[in-house]
Amino acid sequence: MNVDLNKLVAEAHAKNDYDALLSLTPYARLIGIECLRLGDDMVFRLPANRDNIGNPMLPALHGGVIAGFMEHAAMLHLLMFMGIPHLPKIIDFSIDYLRAGHYRDTYAQCQVWRQGRRVANVAITAWQTNQTEPIATARAHFKVDEP
């Protein structure tokens, strides 16, 4: 498979339809990631899905799914706003769980703190009912210089 990611990103921005970009990644389809454009900002959404539950008693989303959602949100954010022509590669990922991720829709937003020639540092915040009460914060480094 050989996809022109820059073209896909440009088309997605132009049509305000990110489905083609999201469906490119099987894992993103598996957990069900969506994205919404709000002006210059991008908000990522993970709709409530029984298959993403970890703790069956609360019930709560699996912490690994929340982390995977946040990691993928950061990758997409870099693709969409930083003009990277290929998928960024994860170097490290660190997540703090602040509250239980209940069985409901989850949102994430990203902040690129630094993009160098080779490496980008991205902070990700995830929340459910209230953006000021995040369920998790994470930060990741990605390699951005080569396919």
Added chain:
Amino acid sequence: MSDNAIAERAQRFLAALRHCQVLGLSVHHADAGGLTLRLPYSAQIVGNPESGVIHGGAITTLMDTTCGISTVCVLPDFEVCPTLDLRIDYMHPAEPHKDVYGFAECYRVTPNVIFTRGYAYQDDPAQPIAHVVGTFMRMGKPGAQLSGKGGAQ
């Protein structure tokens, strides 16, 4: 507790986690020294469609689960232990079409917090694809107050 009892408890713990069933996680080995889980390779967890490499999210789920369930290796009774934090450092990408194994051990148990560490590997545990550390909160036995004496210290 015998190694068999630890493996059985780990098995029951894992079976209750729905997303782990979706990914097909299974107990590979468990004893008092730590826990190893297996994540089978499948097309649905691919992160890069061009290379076929597994998404970091699936590795994170494997390692969060392995670190979390490794608490049964050191605690005398089952306790719910939510993750406080988790950090993963990627040594190199996973090879496509190969299963990934996650190993974790608890290296410090206090009355309130359990410190775990581990790694993910494919063929050779000495060549890990990722190193992991995770911290877990002790909530005590379901329905019981946590005694001040601590666990397996």
